[in-house]
Amino acid sequence: MVNNEPNNQSTNEVILDAGGLFKSYPIGATRLEVLKGVDFAVKAGEFVAVVGASGSGKSTLLHILGGLDRPDKGRVRFRGVDLASLSGRKLNYFRNKTVGFVFQFYHLLDELNVLENIVLPVMAGIGVLGWLSCRRQAKKQGNELLESLGLAHRSRHKPFQLSGGERQRVAIARALINQPSLILADEPTGNLDSATGSGILDGLERLNSSGQTIVMVSHDEQVAARAGRIVRLADGRLV
Amino acid sequence: MYKLILPFRYLVKKRITLLAVLAVALCVFVVIVVMTVLSGLTSGIKDKYHSFIGDCVVGSKSLVGFVYYEEFLDRLESAEFVQAASPVIKSPVLVNVKMSADRMYTNRMGQLMGIDPIRHSRVTGFGKWLKHHRQNVSKVFTSPDEPNLPGCVSVHAALGWLADANADDTVPKITFDITSLPLTGKGALARAGMGLINTRSFYVTDIAPVGLWRFDRDTIYVSFEEAQALCGMNLGPKRINVIHIKFKPDVDLQIGRDKVTELWDDFVKTTANREYGDLLTQVKVKSWKSYQSDVISALDTERMMMLFIFSLIGFIAVFIVFVVVYMIVSHKSKDIGILKSIGASSVNVAAVFLGFGFLVGVFGAGIGALGGWQFLVHINSIETWLFEHFKFRLWDQSVYPIGSIPNQIEAKLFSGIIVFGITACLIGALVPSIQAARRRPIETLQVSQL
Numbered sequence: 001m002v003n004n005e006p007n008n009q010s011t012n013e014v015i016l017d018a019g020g021l022f023k024s025y026p027i028g029a030t031r032l033e034v035l036k037g038v039d040f041a042v043k044a045g046e047f048v049a050v051v052g053a054s055g056s057g058k059s060t061l062l063h064i065l066g067g068l069d070r071p072d073k074g075r076v077r078f079r080g081v082d083l084a085s086l087s088g089r090k091l092n093y094f095r096n097k098t099v100g101f102v103f104q105f106y107h108l109l110d111e112l113n114v115l116e117n118i119v120l121p122v123m124a125g126i127g128v129l130g131w132l133s134c135r136r137q138a139k140k141q142g143n144e145l146l147e148s149l150g151l152a153h154r155s156r157h158k159p160f161q162l163s164g165g166e167r168q169r170v171a172i173a174r175a176l177i178n179q180p181s182l183i184l185a186d187e188p189t190g191n192l193d194s195a196t197g198s199g200i201l202d203g204l205e206r207l208n209s210s211g212q213t214i215v216m217v218s219h220d221e222q223v224a225a226r227a228g229r230i231v232r233l234a235d236g237r238l239v
Numbered sequence: 240m241y242k243l244i245l246p247f248r249y250l251v252k253k254r255i256t257l258l259a260v261l262a263v264a265l266c267v268f269v270v271i272v273v274m275t276v277l278s279g280l281t282s283g284i285k286d287k288y289h290s291f292i293g294d295c296v297v298g299s300k301s302l303v304g305f306v307y308y309e310e311f312l313d314r315l316e317s318a319e320f321v322q323a324a325s326p327v328i329k330s331p332v333l334v335n336v337k338m339s340a341d342r343m344y345t346n347r348m349g350q351l352m353g354i355d356p357i358r359h360s361r362v363t364g365f366g367k368w369l370k371h372h373r374q375n376v377s378k379v380f381t382s383p384d385e386p387n388l389p390g391c392v393s394v395h396a397a398l399g400w401l402a403d404a405n406a407d408d409t410v411p412k413i414t415f416d417i418t419s420l421p422l423t424g425k426g427a428l429a430r431a432g433m434g435l436i437n438t439r440s441f442y443v444t445d446i447a448p449v450g451l452w453r454f455d456r457d458t459i460y461v462s463f464e465e466a467q468a469l470c471g472m473n474l475g476p477k478r479i480n481v482i483h484i485k486f487k488p489d490v491d492l493q494i495g496r497d498k499v500t501e502l503w504d505d506f507v508k509t510t511a512n513r514e515y516g517d518l519l520t521q522v523k524v525k526s527w528k529s530y531q532s533d534v535i536s537a538l539d540t541e542r543m544m545m546l547f548i549f550s551l552i553g554f555i556a557v558f559i560v561f562v563v564v565y566m567i568v569s570h571k572s573k574d575i576g577i578l579k580s581i582g583a584s585s586v587n588v589a590a591v592f593l594g595f596g597f598l599v600g601v602f603g604a605g606i607g608a609l610g611g612w613q614f615l616v617h618i619n620s621i622e623t624w625l626f627e628h629f630k631f632r633l634w635d636q637s638v639y640p641i642g643s644i645p646n647q648i649e650a651k652l653f654s655g656i657i658v659f660g661i662t663a664c665l666i667g668a669l670v671p672s673i674q675a676a677r678r679r680p681i682e683t684l685q686v687s688q689l
Contacts, residue, residue: 059685068580069681089584096582107577107684111248121581123240131240174581 015181015213016042016065021074023060034060035071036236042182042215047208049227050217056233058217059186065215066099066184067091078182096125100175104187106167108159108174115155118142118173125178138177145173149203165196172203176212183207185216189223201226241578242587246594249567256599259563259664263603264610266556267660270549271611274652276618277545279645281538287450288534290364292527293325295496297503298481302330303426305518306476311506315484318502320495322485323361328353328466329480334459335416337440349457351417353466356380362485365460368447371410380462382444384412390444391415392460415441415459421471424478424515437469453534476515492526500524553663556603560667564596568671575675576683589676596668597661604660608653615646 021038024031034057042048052058063069065076067083076083078098086094100121101107108117122138123131131138146152149169159167168188175183185204189197205226208214216227224230232239250256299305308326315324334349356376360366365376369392372379380390393415418438422428441461448455461469472478486495507519528535568575578588614621622644625631634644 060681063681066580068684069679092582092584094582095580101580103580103684107573107580109245109574109577111245111252116244120241120577123244124578124581124583124587128240128243135240 013044014041015044015079016040016215017077017080018061018065019075021061021064021071021076023057023064023069023071033236035064035074038074038233038236038238040065040231040238042213044181044213045208045211047204047214047226047228048216049224049230050215050233050238051221051224051230052217052219052233054219057236058219058233061233062184062186062215062217066101066182067094068101093125096121097178098180099182099184100178100180102168102171102175102183102185102188104190106159106164106171106191108167108170110159113156113158114146114151114162114170115139115142117159117170118145118177120174121178142173142177145176146170149173163196164192165199168192168196168200169203172200172207176207181213183212183214185214187218188216189220190218197223241583242590242594245574245591246598249571249595250598250602253567253570255563255566256595259560259599260603260606262559263556263599263660263664264607266552266663267604267607267656268611268614270552270656270659271608271648271653272614272618274545274549274656275611275615275648276645277542278649278652279647281542283645284451284538285535288531289527290367291449291451291454292530293362293483294486294490294492295484295499295524295526296481296530297484297499297522297524298329299518299521299523301426301518301521302470302480303422303424303518304328304472304478304480305522306424306478306515307506307510307513307519308477308479308482310510311503312482314502314506315482315499318498320487320490320498322487323358324485325354325358325362325483326463326479327359327481327483328463328470328472330419330466330470332459332469333418334457335418337414337416347457349417349459350454351419351466351469352458352460353463353470354460355463356460359483362483364449365447368449369445370447371445379445379460380465382442385414385442388414388440388442389462389465391417391441392445392447393443394446394448394455394458410443410446413443415443417441417459417461417469419469419471421469421474423471424475424518437471439465439469441465478515478518492528496524496526553659556660556663557667560596560599560664561670563599564592564668564671565674567595568592568675571675572678572683575678576680579678579680580684585676588678589672592672592675593665593668596664596672599668600661600664603664604657607660608657612648612653615648618646619643 018040021035023035024033050058064071119138119142146155189200218224312324315321330351332349332351335346356379360376382390418436421437467473503524510516511519575588622633
């Protein structure tokens with residue numbers, strides 16, 4: 001089982017280690033080779049940006065690192081545990097407790113209000129009875145996150161009532177609610193104007209400075225420049 | 240917890256779910272109303288047959304009948320499981336309806352039943368059917384108007400032979416001349432060479448409608464002794480055609496019938512070698528259900544057919560829910576990806592959509608059941624209103640033996656239909672839910688899918 005340990009400041013400990021990743025997709029009768037042997041490692045507390053042109057395989061890499069997809073070949077280890085060796089249940093646990101996803105299009109559930117969206121990963125990690133016993137704590141934590149992101153007054157609003165920047169901050173709060181070891185952000189500013197995007201990046205920087213490990217993919221060099229380390233993905237390989 | 244919240248929110252927010260809820264409600268409404276009315280009709284008819292026959296009969300289809308019945312009646316009445324028994328003479332007869340001494344109105348075939356009114360009332364509903372002698376059954380075959388004639392009891396339908404007969408419960412002042420063809424114990428004509436028939440006049444003293452056309456159309460009750468004499472069954476060892484039996488209340492029908500069969504077989508062993516003993520071998524013991532098996536099995540078949548037809552309605556509900564849940568799954572593919580990205584298992588994703596189907600079932604079945612219940616409660620007043628305003632009657636009371644449309648809701652049937660409705664919704668939601676569970680998160684979260 002992958003442990004959900006407290007976040008550390010940047011250390012030399014490699015928490016995420018991917019090697020020889022290959023991934024292709026069928027396009028008609030042929031296959032599109034997206035990743036052609038990617039080797040990638042992230043140390044605890046790092047803020048890494050993966051940059052590359054549109055369609056270069058950045059999102060695919062992120063999905064594989066977060067256990068949302070499986071590589072055709074190669075391995076992904078989190079704290080030494082190969083994700084391919086995890087059962088479906090343990091992989092769900094990994095996605096629930098160890099990583100937090102932030103997507104370009106926020107991906108909030110329209111039927112839930114802001115606070116419900118934020119505590120959704122807590123609900124997903126426990127049963128109904130567990131939720132009934134810890135719901136106050138989870139909501140308190142969700143409200144604290146909302147306050148830290150300047151959205152305390154929006155907790156009862158539905159996603160459609162929020163601006164793009166506010167939605168992305170809610171998505172970040174959702175990613176953080178279970179205090180994951182790793183945040184995986186897929187073009188977190190890709191759908192925002194530059195000022196709003198900059199505010200989101202400020203938030204990510206603040207999180208990283210408090211010890212949160214972040215892997216962000218972006219096609220925008222300026223956005224990537226806000227990260228501590230930049231790696232480039234081109235022609236299916238990191239260069 | 241999201242497995243409870245999300246299905247409910249999908250149900251409330253998506254207008255298309257209203258279609259599914261209404262479809263299920265309509266199906267449940269129709270099934271509850273039709274099955275309750277049909278069930279009431281069939282059980283009403285069965286009750287009437289049961290009431291007419293008693294629990295069990297020992298009888299022969301032969302017009303000759305069987306002998307030594309008094310000895311067997313003694314055995315029956317001393318058995319601990321028998322409450323009462325009634326010997327009956329049954330024979331087809333010719334009935335001439337006479338309005339006055341010189342005015343013969345019409346003649347028809349009838350079914351004569353010779354009974355002891357007291358004994359027969361203990362076994363069947365005869366006493367309850369009488370319109371004027373309910374409190375005085377023993378006097379049913381006597382009339383102060385015609386003290387010189389024996390009385391007979393007819394039924395509405397038989398009176399219907401008279402074009403100008405009253406439709407109410409008034410007994411018309413008429414006489415039936417009943418003619419029978421008496422037979423000897425050997426099956427020969429009893430009065431060969433002396434005029435082959437027996438004719439006797441009876442004054443109609445009461446009416447006793449059973450509520451079943453099969454019996455009401457031609458049955459005429461006369462006293463046991465008169466019938467026995469009319470049919471020649473008092474010649475030689477006295478004979479009857481049937482013994483009707485009522486079991487004690489706690490006796491199971493089949494067990495009671497088996498015990499009567501045992502008693503009868505035992506009786507035949509000791510009696511068959513006596514004069515006319517061969518008549519006993521033609522006698523059968525039957526429960527009231529098997530005695531009228533042609534009708535009872537037809538009713539049961541009809542009920543099964545209706546259940547089958549309405550299970551087809553269930554398929555429609557399944558299909559509608561399938562389509563709606565499939566559309567919800569298609570519209571909510573992004574939600575599937577989000578849930579999986581935060582660690583929800585495939586089973587839990589399926590549970591969200593199955594929960595949606597379940598809620599459609601609960602609300603649909605609930606609304607349908609409530610509507611059906613209210614409709615059944617008011618069905619007779621609705622029919623009365625329709626008749627008063629549009630002269631439309633759903634059930635022609637001259638055809639259907641019912642005073643009012645049956646609307647007694649059976650808890651078992653009612654709850655069974657609700658469970659059936661909910662189950663149909665779960666079945667309808669099953670395939671789309673499995674499809675949702677199988678979807679890969681990256682397929683649903685890709686920009687091109689949004």
